[in-house]
Amino acid sequence: MPSLLSSINVSTIALSTAVVCALSGVAVYAIHKAYRKRRQFMKVANVCKLIIYPIKSLPGIEVNRLEVTTNGTKYGPFRDRSWLLVDKENRMITQRTEGCSKLALLSLQFKDNMLWITAPDLPTLKLKVKTEVDDEVIQTNVWGDPMEGVYCGLEAEEFFAQYLNKTGTKLIQHIPKQSVRDGYIEVNNAKVIRNAKYPIIYQDKSGLLVINQSSVDDLNSRLPTDALKTSYRNFRPNILISECDAFDEDNWQWVSIRDV
Known part of the structure; x- marks a missing residue:
């Protein structure tokens, strides 16, 4: 099993000019790596914060x-x-x-x-x-x-x-x-x-x-009870997502949010 810190995936997304709406709950869509040949996006998470x-x-x-x-x-x-x-x-x-x-x-x-x-x-x-x-x-x-x-x-x-x-x-x-x-x-x-x-x-x-709040929560659950807990802020993401399983982002080939 990889180290906990290396397991936290701060995903990168190729950029094109567009606007991400900041309203909480905006849907995140992704093409899973297992289905990348189909090029079919499915809803996987929601935007939680923009920073x-x-x-x-x-x-x-x-x-x-x-x-x-x-x-x-x-x-x-x-x-x-x-x-x-x-x-x-x-x-x-x-x-x-x-x-x-x-x-x-x-x-x-x-x-x-x-x-x-x-x-x-x-x-x-x-x-x-x-x-x-x-x-x-x-x-x-x-x-x-x-x-x-x-x-x-x-x-x-x-x-x-x-x-x-x-x-x-x-x-x-x-x-x-x-x-x-x-x-x-x-x-x-x-x-x-x-x-x-x-x-x-x-x-x-x-x-x-991009980072997944569930992945951060999973990391904290594995730390000793007396350890200082981490936060999404430690990873300095632009987009914090939620409502998906921990480390599910490791399986995404492409991500789409609104027109991005």
């Missing part, structure tokens, strides 16, 4: 709709994981970075067409979405892929440098015309390869992540 993560490795924001684009999800002008923190040497910062797990404790909200970020004892940082290159372009690297982003200013730099106690921490934003990375897809039910048809920006491997 977008404007800044990589910061908390997500629950929303009532998501637009699915060719390289990730979008809510109004805000694109998923389109902001990125880098250190003084322009290396990517995530919660995995030493001393940066506290990024998970920040509070984010959309307000006045801006992204507001709050932290104890710091003034609220208010970010507008950049639509063009209006400052220095920072060169960085995301999991081995050269990437770039536009510097978001001294106010953002001071906010995150103080919060993380790391001098030189900068925030950058990806602009749509800047370079993208090849996404990852699964082939032959196991092998994962890069594919330029599904581009991503600062995401780890896929532009859209």
Whole structure:
């Protein structure tokens, strides 16, 4: 039997431009791998939550709709994981970075067409979405892929440098015309390869992540009674689904939600 954590499947879905309605209970349809030759979709689950993560490795924001684009999800002008923190040497910062797990404790909200970020004892940082290159372009690297982003200013730099106690921490934003990375897809039910048809920006491997609440519940049921329980938030999905069996998503070849 595989380890419990490796058994949790955060499924990836190939992207096309469309809108996922955020209303709770929207049906999820799938083609089971066993019946993929029939190309017949059947109802398998319901959408429970939609979440977008404007800044990589910061908390997500629950929303009532998501637009699915060719390289990730979008809510109004805000694109998923389109902001990125880098250190003084322009290396990517995530919660995995030493001393940066506290990024998970920040509070984010959309307000006045801006992204507001709050932290104890710091003034609220208010970010507008950049639509063009209006400052220095920072060169960085995301999991081995050269990437770039536009510097978001001294106010953002001071906010995150103080919060993380790391001098030189900068925030950058990806602009749509800047370079993208090849996404990852699964082939032959196991092998994962890069594919330029599904581009991503600062995401780890896929532009859209889905997780099954029943799979998370199953994991928690197997943990020792005194163990800290996990949550869907630990897996940072864009779409949380419910009303299906644990790990049933492992059997889905294709997934459809509304027009996506």
